[in-house]
Amino acid sequence: xxxxxxxxxxxxxxxxxxxxxxxxxxxxxxxxxxxxxxxxxxxxxxxxxxxxxxxxxxxxxxxxxxxxxxxxxxxxxxxxxxxxxxxxxxxxxxxxxxxxxxxxxxxxxxxxxxxxxxxxxxxxxxxxxxxxxxxxxxxxxxxxxxxxxxxxxxxxxxxxxxxxxxxxxxxxxxxxxxxxxxxxxxxxxxxxxxxxxxxxxxxxxxxxxxxxxxxxxxxxxxxxxxxxxxxxxxxxxxxxxxxxxxxxxxxxxxxxxxxxxxxxxxxxxxxxxxxxxxxxxxxxxxxxxxxxxxxxxxxxxxxxxxxxxxxxxxxxxxxxxxxxxxxxxxxxxxxxxxxxxxxxxxxxxxxxxxxxxxxxxxxxxxxxxxxxxxxxxxxxxxxxxxxxxxxxxxxxxxxxxxxxxxxxx
Amino acid sequence: xxxxxxxxxxxxxxxxxxxxxxxxxxxxxxxxxxxxxxxxxxxxxxxxxxxxxxxxxxxxxxxxxxxxxxxxxxxxxxxxxxxxxxxxxxxxxxxxxxxxxxxxxxxxxxxxxxxxxxxxxxxxxxxxxxxxxxxxxxxxxxxxxxxxxxxxxxxxxxxxxxxxxxxxxxxxxxxxxxxxxxxxxxxxxxxxxxxxxxxxxxxxxxxxxxxxxxxxxxxxxxxxxxxxxxxxxxxxxxxxxxxxxxxxxxxxxxxxxx
Numbered sequence: 040x041x042x043x044x045x046x047x048x049x050x051x052x053x054x055x056x057x058x059x060x061x062x063x064x065x066x067x068x069x070x071x072x073x074x075x076x077x078x079x080x081x082x083x084x085x086x087x088x089x090x091x092x093x094x095x096x097x098x099x100x101x102x103x104x105x106x107x108x109x110x111x112x113x114x115x116x117x118x119x120x121x122x123x124x125x126x127x128x129x130x131x132x133x134x135x136x137x138x139x140x141x142x143x144x145x146x147x148x149x150x151x152x153x154x155x156x157x158x159x160x161x162x163x164x165x166x167x168x169x170x171x172x173x174x175x176x177x178x179x180x181x182x183x184x185x186x187x188x189x190x191x192x193x194x195x196x197x198x199x200x201x202x203x204x205x206x207x208x209x210x211x212x213x214x215x216x217x218x219x220x221x222x223x224x225x226x227x228x229x230x231x232x233x234x235x236x237x238x239x240x241x242x243x244x245x246x247x248x249x250x251x252x253x254x255x256x257x258x259x260x261x262x263x264x265x266x267x268x269x270x271x272x273x274x275x276x277x278x279x280x281x282x283x284x285x286x287x288x289x290x291x292x293x294x295x296x297x298x299x300x301x302x303x304x305x306x307x308x309x310x311x312x313x314x315x316x317x318x319x320x321x322x323x324x325x326x327x328x329x330x331x332x333x334x335x336x337x338x339x340x341x342x343x344x345x346x347x348x349x350x351x352x353x354x355x356x357x358x359x360x361x362x363x364x365x366x367x368x369x370x371x372x373x374x375x376x377x378x379x380x381x382x383x384x385x386x387x388x389x390x391x392x393x394x395x396x397x398x399x400x401x402x403x404x405x406x407x408x409x410x411x412x413x414x415x416x417x418x419x420x421x422x423x424x425x426x427x428x429x430x431x432x433x434x435x436x437x438x439x440x441x442x443x444x445x446x447x448x
Numbered sequence: 449x450x451x452x453x454x455x456x457x458x459x460x461x462x463x464x465x466x467x468x469x470x471x472x473x474x475x476x477x478x479x480x481x482x483x484x485x486x487x488x489x490x491x492x493x494x495x496x497x498x499x500x501x502x503x504x505x506x507x508x509x510x511x512x513x514x515x516x517x518x519x520x521x522x523x524x525x526x527x528x529x530x531x532x533x534x535x536x537x538x539x540x541x542x543x544x545x546x547x548x549x550x551x552x553x554x555x556x557x558x559x560x561x562x563x564x565x566x567x568x569x570x571x572x573x574x575x576x577x578x579x580x581x582x583x584x585x586x587x588x589x590x591x592x593x594x595x596x597x598x599x600x601x602x603x604x605x606x607x608x609x610x611x612x613x614x615x616x617x618x619x620x621x622x623x624x625x626x627x628x629x630x631x632x633x634x635x636x637x638x639x640x641x642x643x644x645x646x647x648x649x650x651x652x653x654x655x656x657x658x659x660x661x662x663x664x665x666x667x668x669x670x671x672x673x674x675x676x677x678x679x680x681x682x683x684x685x686x687x688x689x690x691x692x693x694x695x696x697x698x699x700x701x702x703x704x705x706x
Contacts, residue, residue, distance in 0.1 A: 052704060061614060061615055061616070062615050062616055062617040063615045063617050063618060063621060064617060065615075114703070119544070119703045120703050120704055121700040121701075138544075141542060141544075142542050142548075144469060144473065146473055146476055147469065147472075147473070151469070151472075154465065155465050155466065155469055158461055158462050158465045159462060159465075159542075159548065163461065164461060
């Protein structure tokens with residue numbers, strides 16, 4: 040049995056030029072000048088020819104970049120928006136976790152809001168009465184239920200919204216990015232609840248940027264790109280394709296960023312006597328390809344090209360890796376490591392090979408320098424480039440220390 | 449048409465819940481609370497009595513009660529429309545993010561203002577007693593007038609609320625129109641003040657017949673003018689029918705334009 044069927048669905052939005060709204064005044068002004076037709080604004084196709092079938096009891100993930108049409112698709116399935124063309128069929132009672140607590144009235148107590156919201160989401164008075172205690176318990180708000188919701192923290196607000204929406208006990212549940220808000224404990228609770236729904240054979244449609252959660256929860260995944268279906272199928276495969284594409288795009292973006300940064304050198308970021316200058320800094324992967332996006336654990340080579348302007352006898356080359364917030368992640372130089380370089384003349388290259396760049400996911404900045412053994416800088420290039428590390432792992436901290444778990448057998 | 453009417457029946461629990469919330473929100477957190485619903489018409493009445501009875505000397509016996517009997521239904525009508533017009537735009541989060549029957553919102557405005565009207569009726573009865581004006585059995589036709597006024601007001605509130613989503617100055621324009629409408633309705637003066645040749649035109653305004661009828665049954669203690677009331681009924685039902693049609697046309701676009 041197919042629980043959600045989306046057939047050839049397209050959605051067009053009109054954008055009113057310049058301003059968000061039209062007025063009666065516009066209508067008349069344009070009418071007089073332009074033949075009594077409401078002027079057509081620009082069009083934006085949020086979705087084009089989307090086909091999707093979700094069998095009953097399955098969980099479908101929807102992923103894609105911001106603005107790719109994920110939320111529009113979900114609102115269409117929910118019936119909040121109507122498709123410009125195409126057909127959508129949904130079997131059974133539907134509940135949405137799109138905007139938690141959207142109908143809350145700030146002046147009212149949690150108790151009153153549970154009543155109004157429950158009825159708003161389609162429960163009968165009887166059902167609200169029966170489920171009231173459970174809603175409050177799930178939200179963990181026993182002590183606050185008689186306070187006005189304007190006194191709630193955003194977390195409390197979300198918890199109450201989530202508790203009500205899931206108390207509806209739908210056959211089909213649509214979830215949009217609700218896990219992005221709320222603390223860790225709440226997220227675990229939500230995932231637990233979603234898993235409970237899955238176990239009870241409910242159909243779920245799950246929009247998220249959290250690929251880990253999608254991997255954990257979804258049987259199948261749809262990847263939307265610019266309003267069109269880019270891939271649909273087994274979650275692991277689709278997510279792998281998506282990651283590869285994102286990595287390519289990021290690498291491209293970083294490369295442009297890098298080129299732009301080297302083109303416009305900010306003077307205060309570079310200092311030194313100029314006896315030796317570092318003319319270029321590039322990162323290379325194990326194949327010798329220039330790259331600025333690496334998987335955590337890959338080999339990474341920093342290649343410095345230098346030019347000697349007046350010969351020096353005791354050069355020291357150094358590198359420093361910084362996090363965006365300025366934290367020094369790692370720094371070293373040839374002097375610290377007791378390496379002695381021959382006196383430099385002309386130009387050449389120096390490289391550092393990091394055999395495993397075991398940093399956690401994020402963006403990093405690189406400083407490079409060449410200076411005298413006594414510390415006198417020849418050329419110090421601070422924040423010479425930006426690179427990024429991607430990781431499938433969700434570990435935290437600064438670097439991934441080499442380790443293994445010793446587990447009970 | 450069918451969808452809207454169907455929704456009303458289907459969502460009656462929701463409508464009642466929201467009406468209660470609306471009323472409680474209005475009276476919560478204000479010092480005078482429920483008394484506000486009395487105070488506003490009372491203050492208006494005092495000012496109008498001063499201007500029209502004391503200064504301008506409108507020749508109408510018991511002018512204060514005469515005025516009050518017309519002012520209360522007018523206030524229900526005008527505050528319903530004033531409030532309902534902005535209610536879908538203001539309820540954005542609901543319309544945009546929850547599958548929510550948008551027609552419920554303007555109806556909640558009309559109904560909560562109706563309850564307000566009903567709550568201030570005892571004050572009118574008190575005045576009638578104080579001024580020694582007897583109630584007659586004709587007062588029992590009040591529910592009929594309430595029904596007609598509800599249909600008429602709802603018929604205007606629905607399309608206005610939906611239109612305001614697309615054309616955001618409907619709310620301002622309505623504010624101005626209501627001022628004109630007030631003076632074209634027999635609230636401050638008796639219909640007899642309107643020159644006879646103007647009257648057929650004058651009674652094209654459904655509120656003229658309606659307010660006149662309120663006065664007939666409550667103030668004068670006589671039957672309403674049935675032909676006039678029949679005309680009001682036709683206009684009210686026609687307006688509701690057209691209003692629902694307009695609303696149904698606009699319904700699907702509300703969520704994306706809010």
